[in-house]
Amino acid sequence: MLSTDKLMLKFLQELNSDEVQEAFQSLDTLLDHLEKKEDPEPFEVHIVDSAYQTLEKLKTLEGILKQQIEESDVLTGNKLQNLYDKTPHNIGSQVLFD
Numbered sequence: 001m002l003s004t005d006k007l008m009l010k011f012l013q014e015l016n017s018d019e020v021q022e023a024f025q026s027l028d029t030l031l032d033h034l035e036k037k038e039d040p041e042p043f044e045v046h047i048v049d050s051a052y053q054t055l056e057k058l059k060t061l062e063g064i065l066k067q068q069i070e071e072s073d074v075l076t077g078n079k080l081q082n083l084y085d086k087t088p089h090n091i092g093s094q095v096l097f098d
Contacts, residue, residue, distance in 0.1 A: 005072050008065045015062060027051060 014020065031051055034044050 005069060008069055012062065012065055012069070015058075027055075 031048055034040060034048050037044065040048075
């Protein structure tokens with residue numbers, strides 16, 4: 001499960017990277033240009049429709065991933081460290097060093 005959470009977080013970080021944001025800005029410029037055309041070609045209408053559907057699905061995916069990461073306590077701490085924190089510190093010969 002930990003690897004899934006890490007992959008989700010990695011994807012979200014990459015989705016918000018500068019390169020991807022530049023691509024979204026270019027897409028936004030293209031959509032703005034196509035929407036202002038008085039007599040768009042059928043393929044241009046298809047591009048606009050597909051782009052908006054893709055952006056909507058991407059935003060939905062982003063929301064689902066963010067919600068899952070927030071609800072997951074795997075990323076909020078280290079499981080191994082949590083186990084060490086829960087065990088008593090004075091076990092066996094460790095008592096001599098405390």
